[in-house]
Amino acid sequence: MPQKTSNRKRPIRKEVYFTEQEYKQVQHAMEQMQAQTFQYYAKNQLVQGKLVQIDFSELKALRVAINRIGGNINQIAKHANENQDITKEELAQVLEHLSELKEMVAVKLSSAEKKSLQERKRTVRTYDEW
Numbered sequence: 001m002p003q004k005t006s007n008r009k010r011p012i013r014k015e016v017y018f019t020e021q022e023y024k025q026v027q028h029a030m031e032q033m034q035a036q037t038f039q040y041y042a043k044n045q046l047v048q049g050k051l052v053q054i055d056f057s058e059l060k061a062l063r064v065a066i067n068r069i070g071g072n073i074n075q076i077a078k079h080a081n082e083n084q085d086i087t088k089e090e091l092a093q094v095l096e097h098l099s100e101l102k103e104m105v106a107v108k109l110s111s112a113e114k115k116s117l118q119e120r121k122r123t124v125r126t127y128d129e130w
Helices: 020-033 038-048 057-083 088-121
Strands: none
Touching: 020 038, 057 088
16 A cells, blocks of 8 residues: 655655665675665765765764863963963963864865865766666
8 A cells, every 4th residue: 555645755756676786786885885774875865976984983082172272271381370470481382282183184085075075076877878
């Protein structure tokens, strides 16, 4: 019995038929892209042309490192405020390290954005390439 589609977010239904070989290729692609369901994989392939999966593990590790450095800077600021004996050289050194950190983060994020854009610009596979 057909399902009611009037209340669905996506009311249009399409069916796809595969040969065994084609379906194995689809399953392999789904595994590589870690797509949870065929529907998720198919919608992304059909609408966006390619399912792009970006690995943010390096950026997450960078965030953790930045948080630790931020904690260190807060400790230095607390020490300076409590003891009132920080020299101009020490302050200049802290600001220099902070500036270097800011530059490293900007470079890393820029690199990640460029990589993401390159992934999106790659040629979309056509049916004939399957």
